[in-house]
Amino acid sequence: MQDEVLKRxxxxxxxxxxxxxxxxxxxxQIDKLAKERGLSLKAMLVGSAARDTxxxxxxxxxxxxxxxxxxxxxxxxxxxxxxxxxxxxxxxEHAYVHAKVNGFDVDLVPCYLVDDPAHLKSAVDRTxxxxxxxSSRIVGREDDVLLLKxxxxxxxVYGSELKVGGFSGYLTELLVLSYGSFAEVLxxxxxxxxxxxxxxxxxxxxEHAEPLVVVDPVDPKRNVAAALTSDKMQQFASASRSFxxxxxxxxxxxxxxxxxxxxxxxxxxxxxxxxxxxxxxxxPRVVEDILYPQLYKAEESAKxxxxxxxxxxxxxxxxxxxxxxxxxxxxxVWELSRVSRRTGPPVSEAEHISRFLAAHDKPxxxxxxxxxxVMVEVPRQYTRAEDLxxxxxxxxxxxxxxxxxxxxxHNMLVGPQVAEIKDDCFRTILAxxxxxxxxxx
Amino acid sequence: MQDEVLKRxxxxxxxxxxxxxxxxxxxxQIDKLAKERGLSLKAMLVGSAARDTxxxxxxxxxxxxxxxxxxxxxxxxxxxxxxxxxxxxxxxEHAYVHAKVNGFDVDLVPCYLVDDPAHLKSAVDRTxxxxxxxSSRIVGREDDVLLLKxxxxxxxVYGSELKVGGFSGYLTELLVLSYGSFAEVLxxxxxxxxxxxxxxxxxxxxEHAEPLVVVDPVDPKRNVAAALTSDKMQQFASASRSFxxxxxxxxxxxxxxxxxxxxxxxxxxxxxxxxxxxxxxxxPRVVEDILYPQLYKAEESAKxxxxxxxxxxxxxxxxxxxxxxxxxxxxxVWELSRVSRRTGPPVSEAEHISRFLAAHDKPxxxxxxxxxxVMVEVPRQYTRAEDLxxxxxxxxxxxxxxxxxxxxxHNMLVGPQVAEIKDDCFRTILAxxxxxxxxxx
Numbered sequence: 003m004q005d006e007v008l009k010r011x012x013x014x015x016x017x018x019x020x021x022x023x024x025x026x027x028x029x030x031q032i033d034k035l036a037k038e039r040g041l042s043l044k045a046m047l048v049g050s051a052a053r054d055t056x057x058x059x060x061x062x063x064x065x066x067x068x069x070x071x072x073x074x075x076x077x078x079x080x081x082x083x084x085x086x087x088x089x090x091x092x093x094x095e096h097a098y099v100h101a102k103v104n105g106f107d108v109d110l111v112p113c114y115l116v117d118d119p120a121h122l123k124s125a126v127d128r129t130x131x132x133x134x135x136x137s138s139r140i141v142g143r144e145d146d147v148l149l150l151k152x153x154x155x156x157x158x159v160y161g162s163e164l165k166v167g168g169f170s171g172y173l174t175e176l177l178v179l180s181y182g183s184f185a186e187v188l189x190x191x192x193x194x195x196x197x198x199x200x201x202x203x204x205x206x207x208x209e210h211a212e213p214l215v216v217v218d219p220v221d222p223k224r225n226v227a228a229a230l231t232s233d234k235m236q237q238f239a240s241a242s243r244s245f246x247x248x249x250x251x252x253x254x255x256x257x258x259x260x261x262x263x264x265x266x267x268x269x270x271x272x273x274x275x276x277x278x279x280x281x282x283x284x285x286p287r288v289v290e291d292i293l294y295p296q297l298y299k300a301e302e303s304a305k306x307x308x309x310x311x312x313x314x315x316x317x318x319x320x321x322x323x324x325x326x327x328x329x330x331x332x333x334x335v336w337e338l339s340r341v342s343r344r345t346g347p348p349v350s351e352a353e354h355i356s357r358f359l360a361a362h363d364k365p366x367x368x369x370x371x372x373x374x375x376v377m378v379e380v381p382r383q384y385t386r387a388e389d390l391x392x393x394x395x396x397x398x399x400x401x402x403x404x405x406x407x408x409x410x411x412h413n414m415l416v417g418p419q420v421a422e423i424k425d426d427c428f429r430t431i432l433a434x435x436x437x438x439x440x441x442x443x
Numbered sequence: 444m445q446d447e448v449l450k451r452x453x454x455x456x457x458x459x460x461x462x463x464x465x466x467x468x469x470x471x472q473i474d475k476l477a478k479e480r481g482l483s484l485k486a487m488l489v490g491s492a493a494r495d496t497x498x499x500x501x502x503x504x505x506x507x508x509x510x511x512x513x514x515x516x517x518x519x520x521x522x523x524x525x526x527x528x529x530x531x532x533x534x535x536e537h538a539y540v541h542a543k544v545n546g547f548d549v550d551l552v553p554c555y556l557v558d559d560p561a562h563l564k565s566a567v568d569r570t571x572x573x574x575x576x577x578s579s580r581i582v583g584r585e586d587d588v589l590l591l592k593x594x595x596x597x598x599x600v601y602g603s604e605l606k607v608g609g610f611s612g613y614l615t616e617l618l619v620l621s622y623g624s625f626a627e628v629l630x631x632x633x634x635x636x637x638x639x640x641x642x643x644x645x646x647x648x649x650e651h652a653e654p655l656v657v658v659d660p661v662d663p664k665r666n667v668a669a670a671l672t673s674d675k676m677q678q679f680a681s682a683s684r685s686f687x688x689x690x691x692x693x694x695x696x697x698x699x700x701x702x703x704x705x706x707x708x709x710x711x712x713x714x715x716x717x718x719x720x721x722x723x724x725x726x727p728r729v730v731e732d733i734l735y736p737q738l739y740k741a742e743e744s745a746k747x748x749x750x751x752x753x754x755x756x757x758x759x760x761x762x763x764x765x766x767x768x769x770x771x772x773x774x775x776v777w778e779l780s781r782v783s784r785r786t787g788p789p790v791s792e793a794e795h796i797s798r799f800l801a802a803h804d805k806p807x808x809x810x811x812x813x814x815x816x817v818m819v820e821v822p823r824q825y826t827r828a829e830d831l832x833x834x835x836x837x838x839x840x841x842x843x844x845x846x847x848x849x850x851x852x853h854n855m856l857v858g859p860q861v862a863e864i865k866d867d868c869f870r871t872i873l874a875x876x877x878x879x880x881x882x883x884x
Binding site for chain 1: 636637673674677678680681684714715716717718753755757758773774775776778779780781782783784790791793796797800807808809810811812813815817820822826877878879880881883884
């Protein structure tokens with residue numbers, strides 16, 4: 003089975019030479035541009051392309067433009083901008099350039115050439131050290147890395163971007179180096195508990211709150227698995243167990259999820275008999291690592307608002323498609339009685355009680371004593387979840403960019419109205435949401 | 444104010460002589476009947492009538508027919524049956540007779556004449572000792588007892604029958620004897636905490652779980668306040684506080700609650716915007732002290748069933764009117780999504796997981812991992828509270844008599860259908876339920 007997988011994910015010699023050729027062209031172009039400007043600048047291919055651990059079909063190149071720690075890094079950014087006419091500037095911790103060159107997606111990232119990862123000036127300065135550490139050690143085990151990456155992709159846990167919260171490429175490489183092979187990683191992961199500790203270079207115990215701690219061989223203070231969420235870690239452990247019991251190609255190549263047709267979507271909404279509330283709005287123009295934490299935070303705030311007011315959620319989601327972003331709230335309880343019980347002070351606190359009674363002097367029922375406290379029954383303001391959310395969405399704890407985007411205008415679609423969004427990408431996200439199928443065992 | 448109250452609740456000299464006359468006639472009638480039969484039987488007036496602590500308008504006489512502990516008590520019951528042609532036989536711990544004589548409601552209760560309450564053969568054997576204990580001590584404080592009884596009636600905590608769970612007449616007398624006066628009882632009660640202990644004769648600490656413990660002067664092992672619920676105790680404490688701050692006649696004589704008209708009832712149901720589910724059935728022919736514990740138990744079982752299945756109650760009630768009994772369940776959440784989440788085993792328990800997955804092999808969504816556990820989403824059987832209750836009411840933990848009565852046939856009325864019951868007594872119960880107003884402070 004591993005051969006079958008490798009046949010599909012291992013780059014061919016032609017793929018490899020095309021990639022190296024493209025990379026070399028860009029590297030020498032950068033050298034030339036730097037020389038013309040009298041800049042001391044070292045261009046390097048880093049990441050999986052440099053380590054021969056990239057998956058076929060993956061056309062990403064990571065090229066770093068290193069400058070001396072005391073040099074002006076903006077000159078490197080200037081050079082990056084000139085590599086291709088087809089580029090856009092992005093911003094993570096620092097600015098970088100995303101360009102299209104000969105069909106490759108190229109990230110051109112300025113960094114400082116520090117002598118030791120202990121002296122980083124920016125997080126990206128660590129990457130050249132990772133490449134150096136892995137390149138020499140991984141030789142002969144590249145296929146295991148490819149298998150592990152594809153397995154993780156297939157079961158939905160690959161990618162350390164905050165949208166996913168899964169395993170980074172570097173982490174998969176360290177796992178293969180630590181355990182020896184793809185199969186051994188799966189066997190080890192099968193036995194993972196809620197907290198695991200790995201220390202490839204024996205740097206010693208780190209204090210970390212994360213579920214998986216992998217001490218970075220090149221930077222002992224850093225947890226390589228810091229971005230991994232507990233859910234994704236457990237998903238991987240569970241999928242590993244399941245695969246070892248009954249291996250199948252489906253783990254690597256799950257059936258493609260197709261966008262839902264109107265009919266399928268309305269059928270699902272009807273069968274579930276829940277109430278779906280969708281808040282759809284223009285996505286702010288920021289990278290996903292900035293957008294997604296804000297989306298997830300907004301999702302949590304909306305849930306908390308609804309549950310605090312007595313409604314109940316079945317599940318929820320947040321995401322983006324093309325230039326739009328959305329919150330999806332699926333309600334198990336979306337309608338409440340108008341009358342609601344307000345719990346007052348314990349019966350013995352006479353002073354608090356008079357204040358409580360004064361604040362509720364015309365209740366629908368009460369005051370009466372129950373469970374040792376004074377109670378009144380008063381009308382609640384919002385009896386339907388969507389009304390509460392519509393009224394309060396502007397007051398939620400939203401991130402900086404999302405706050406403006408949502409307040410700037412949003413559509414709230416309820417139940418079958420969700421079908422008004424015809425976008426295929428969105429309909430695929432919905433299909434995945436309704437399926438919610440993971441490999442567990 | 445106390446004079447004003449006494450003017451209305453203290454029996455006039457004419458009332459008193461009429462009561463004593465009626466009592467004497469019955470007592471000598473019993474003597475005669477016993478003699479005719481050669482029975483050794485002592486007839487006694489007991490209870491509040493014997494102690495001059497009965498409220499005007501109250502036409503109850505408690506007459507006990509005492510026999511020697513080794514005699515046959517059924518002979519006394521035989522005599523009781525002959526006192527009045529207008530009688531019915533009732534049954535508490537033992538059989539007794541309820542008769543109508545000259546406009547009085549007379550309970551004719553056979554008992555054993557034990558030498559000491561430590562040697563009771565039946566709970567009622569204690570009553571003559573209570574009368575003896577109180578009669579000699581209460582002289583001069585009868586008015587305080589009347590005030591306290593009327594106050595407790597007014598605020599809804601008078602009566603130790605299980606339907607009410609409040610204060611017995613004997614308990615009010617002991618409170619007046621302990622604290623000295625009506626006003627002092629209220630002052631003391633104002634300071635009551637969750638647990639209080641009173642021991643008029645210094646018999647020593649009793650181990651009791653009840654909120655209020657009053658050691659019976661005539662039977663040190665007995666808690667006179669055993670039937671008092673925590674809610675009623677706190678209600679009395681709170682009402683006392685409230686009265687002492689702002690005394691008013693309303694505490695003694697609250698406005699009469701009138702039966703709701705169709706229009707009022709439908710208006711209230713509409714304003715509350717809740718869902719009322721009423722289960723109405725033929726009351727089993729048992730005394731209230733047997734009926735009510737079963738009704739309250741059925742109420743709790745129905746609530747537990749509904750809440751266990753995800754519905755939520757605002758409040759509930761159970762009761763009886765004429766020959767009917769009912770459970771009333773007022774729902775805050777009465778409709779749920781068809782889809783429901785089923786929580787499976789923790790992700791690490793592989794064996795349990797395979798069984799869980801096998802039991803849910805065609806879920807609507809999932810399996811997926813959340814909160815460290817495997818989850819699936821499956822359709823729930825009942826999405827509406829009334830459907831669940833209708834299907835499961837026969838399986839509830841119901842008391843012996845109620846079980847037959849409910850299974851034998853019941854009406855389930857939902858929302859405005861409740862107005863189909865036109866009975867004034869029921870409509871008054873509903874009016875009180877919706878008002879739910881207690882004196883608190």
